[in-house]
Amino acid sequence: MSQETQEATSSCLKRTHYCGDLRLTDAGTTAQINGWVKRRRDHGGVIFVDLRDRTGITQVVFDPQIDEKAHALADAVRSEYVLNVSGTVRERGTVNPELDTGEIELAVDSLNILNTAKTPPFPVEDDIEVAEDIRMRYRFIDLRRPEMQKTLAMRHKAALAARNYMNEQGFLEIETPILMNSTPEGARDVLVPSRHYPGRFYALPQSPQQFKQILMMSGVDKYFQIARCFRDEDTRSDRQLEFTQLDIEMSFAGVDDVLEVTEGLMKRIFEEAGDIPVQTPFLRLPYHESMARFGNDKPDTRFGMELTDLSDVMADCDFQVCGQVKAIAAPGGANFSRKDIDDLTQFVATYRAKGLAWVKVTTEGFASGIVKFFTTEQLETAQERTGAKPGDIMFFVADKPKVVADALGNLRLHLGKKLNLIDETQYNFLWIVDYPLFEWNEDENRYEPFHHLFTGGTEETLPLLDTDPGKVQSQHYDLVCNGYEICSGSVRIHQWDIQQKVFEVLGITPEEVESRFGYFIDALAYGTPPHAGVAPGLDRIVMLMRNEENIREVIAFPKSQQGLCPLTHAPSVVTDTQLEELSIRVDAEL
Amino acid sequence: MSQETQEATSSCLKRTHYCGDLRLTDAGTTAQINGWVKRRRDHGGVIFVDLRDRTGITQVVFDPQIDEKAHALADAVRSEYVLNVSGTVRERGTVNPELDTGEIELAVDSLNILNTAKTPPFPVEDDIEVAEDIRMRYRFIDLRRPEMQKTLAMRHKAALAARNYMNEQGFLEIETPILMNSTPEGARDVLVPSRHYPGRFYALPQSPQQFKQILMMSGVDKYFQIARCFRDEDTRSDRQLEFTQLDIEMSFAGVDDVLEVTEGLMKRIFEEAGDIPVQTPFLRLPYHESMARFGNDKPDTRFGMELTDLSDVMADCDFQVCGQVKAIAAPGGANFSRKDIDDLTQFVATYRAKGLAWVKVTTEGFASGIVKFFTTEQLETAQERTGAKPGDIMFFVADKPKVVADALGNLRLHLGKKLNLIDETQYNFLWIVDYPLFEWNEDENRYEPFHHLFTGGTEETLPLLDTDPGKVQSQHYDLVCNGYEICSGSVRIHQWDIQQKVFEVLGITPEEVESRFGYFIDALAYGTPPHAGVAPGLDRIVMLMRNEENIREVIAFPKSQQGLCPLTHAPSVVTDTQLEELSIRVDAEL
Structure with a gap:
């Protein structure tokens, strides 16, 4: 059918090796590999191609002396063409020490051009200067670069290591809804109009906070989920409209239990996915001490x-x-x-x-x-x-x-x-603990939660709720590494009456409680166990392991700071019919 | 603070055992357990409580002879109260053969009431008749039932088994965006208004189809993802607004490669999570033969x-x-x-x-x-x-x-x-293959894709694209088990010119192609490898393993057929400010 390329019959798809596999010990054997043309050069009538896949590069040689047909076909080959080649592995004249396969080459006796390629907008190589918007627009080419493949593989390994660790610790991964109710706190919700209920909206989760607490009320005992979360904030360089967190919650657990599980999790991820040794337990630094010594609560202690x-x-x-x-x-x-x-x-x-x-x-x-x-x-x-x-x-x-x-x-x-005082190979984990439960809003002359409404106080200071709420110490903890917060968590309030007192301190009326948290507060009264949790950010963890400062480097298909997908051009205009079905109208000049 | 309950100090959260752990061999030792009161009865001045957690039930005994204080406290205990008890394990007078712990009981010398509970709307027991809407409204109580815990655990195991298997096969799990572009095909999209781009919308993925193909173009070679997908269809009993699929795509792969990986995956999941033996390879039945012999393409061959x-x-x-x-x-x-x-x-x-x-x-x-x-x-x-x-x-x-x-x-x-001809313990997997690529729409007098636009044809029949498209056989395959389709997949079109011909057969103009699939078709031309994939439904797999016919039984927090969350009451009304920020107006009587 196709003029230049071969159909992908099963015989020409099979490979015996990946492009990074062959070694000198394979010399003399035959091999069949698939890959992309990284470079093609003609040297004395012989064509040399660097063939690339996600594992590495093999030099393949088209010599008319070996196979005239393959050599003739190879003449048309250009960068990023997709090839299937088979031939004999042989020792290379000049060893390329940069490549794992640098001691061998493949002398080709059969070539199938599986696909052609337009000239790519930039070469598939690391350490090249390409504007980020061009990289993102051609993300399918950008991701072919070895460093990007390394990031994708590391992220995969990190998530898998996390899952196996949590499973071994007795946690169940449970999927909570993506279409949920608009949450009353925190950042701006991403809203989704309902078709069946005109004028009503779902919200995408800022985090599965309420559901994970509901799961504790459901007797799940130990829950985790690698959960997609959404915040419609004006994007900073380390924030995306959607991001991923390792959401964790456990029943009958206090601060020590959560910290211990989290430390084990970090150790497992960093060692297994990042090959970065981690010493546990982590130092615990009281909030006030961190502020005093470092001026913030996410100190870089390197x-x-x-x-x-x-x-x-x-x-x-x-x-x-x-x-x-x-x-x-x-x-x-x-x-x-x-x-x-x-x-x-x-x-x-x-x-x-x-x-x-x-x-x-x-x-x-x-x-x-x-x-x-x-x-x-x-x-x-x-x-x-x-x-x-x-x-x-x-x-x-x-x-x-x-x-x-x-x-x-x-x-x-x-x-x-x-002054180059920072050792980039070092990973300094520490916990910030002993936060206050409330902070005083001077402008509005009232208390606000220092973290969130459901954070519990310490047993010793909780009686101060009635007399001096500003002195109540929370059971919140943050995990910090190298100046970045990688997770937040707390022991939650599990008692209905304590939760009511917190609402009172915050000046939230019973009517507001009902309309904003009705079902949740109701559920609290049906036998809620003491519980606590934490939620490390996966994007941040991969950024740390990869020494990246830009979150977009660790996400396969990130969006721009304005939420635009440079590849697919989402968001886009939709049809009037679609809007009518949702009973909404656009209220803007387009 | 709290009148009736104890603060959750760390000492009274610690447990030595779960409620399902203790055995006769533990008699004479001390134990501390946490759980919910399943039942409390007073018998000759002694209080017996069945204490439950996700692992099982232990009978705990409050005898004033052993500890007067604990006995007095236990008097206030009611169903679903949350307790922490410690005491001595001892042999039971009357063995309860229904319980794994039925030979022992715990003679309590210390009780902490960790939380009280309102009277639950239904008892936490299996095999009870409760209307589904009551169960769903009190899902946090419903999920405490042993059968629901079993389902949650099995679903967790199934996902983990899938991930470890895919990892061992060289696949990387890669997260694709939840906020993407409105897809041109298939069911109705769930839309999300953009705040930064007034009048423009994201869509939630019906499946990550385009992204997984883009990942193949990105050199990822083998991709998988346990992906949340969204379809705004009028919900049938086996459909939800959101569902979960095991999304898989591989490069340089033909039909046999995908079928083999999928068979291994099914075997791993059913055996590891469901304890159900699976024989591979699966039978392959041509589409026309299935229609002839069973009248449909998802035959129950039991x-x-x-x-x-x-x-x-x-x-x-x-x-x-x-x-x-x-x-x-x-x-x-x-x-x-x-x-x-x-x-x-x-x-x-x-x-x-x-x-x-x-x-x-x-x-x-x-x-x-x-x-x-x-x-x-x-x-x-x-x-x-x-x-x-x-x-x-x-x-x-x-x-x-x-x-x-x-x-x-x-x-x-x-x-x-x-006629009871079906052996419910049997799992009959089979592939339906050899589908046509197009079907003729008699009403509109034109060809339509039998499955979707990107499905490839067989090498032998592809030349008929020009002459007799109705005779082109696709490289699509469906996996069927016990009368249910559990996945669909195909070898995709990887060549730009073939894709164009398919558009021509379908009567899609170049302008439509550009506006509907612009970026994707463009990307095809930059060196796309041959690739193929499949996407088993996780919900369906768990339903099969659990012998459930209702998808809501295998989802922690399902929605009603109209998309209502009976627990949180989502979707809900949002504020005018929220709508203004999104530049939309509701066009309905509320």
């Missing part, structure tokens, strides 16, 4: 440069009148130029710091324009506490605690990268 | 009673002037009453058969009102071909082939059940 409080010694300094003074010491920063320091001052200004004081530590003493504002004693204390050595620079921010934390926490991260 | 063609001998009978005459012989049917036969006549009438002729075979000869229309020779031939024995009855339908097939095919199934 390097030091911790925030040091100097408020006690500098409270009455002339430097600045303020609530809090903190400092960090940047190793080797004594040679920062005026311009370097100006840039850093601009950097902290984006976090609302009104200034960035600095003092260089030299073998001759302290050097800075502001040295005169400090007593030597104060500077010595600063040096002692920050651990600054001669050659280092100390940076000071004085402001409200939140501004100090933001400014110095981010400056620390910025300098950590700038 | 019993005979096949359709027998008598058109040749009865073509000129007086019985009826018609296109085709076929018969089946029902064993033991000679004792059917007049009323029985009238009912069967009504039954076939629903399949548009104008009548149902019958002849009883007795030791004295043939008996029927219509015997006189037939020659003895004709009846003897009928008896010989149908294999009817004395005591049986032969049924005849004469009509157009489609009506004969429908009427007798369904009559056969109906009688198979009615």
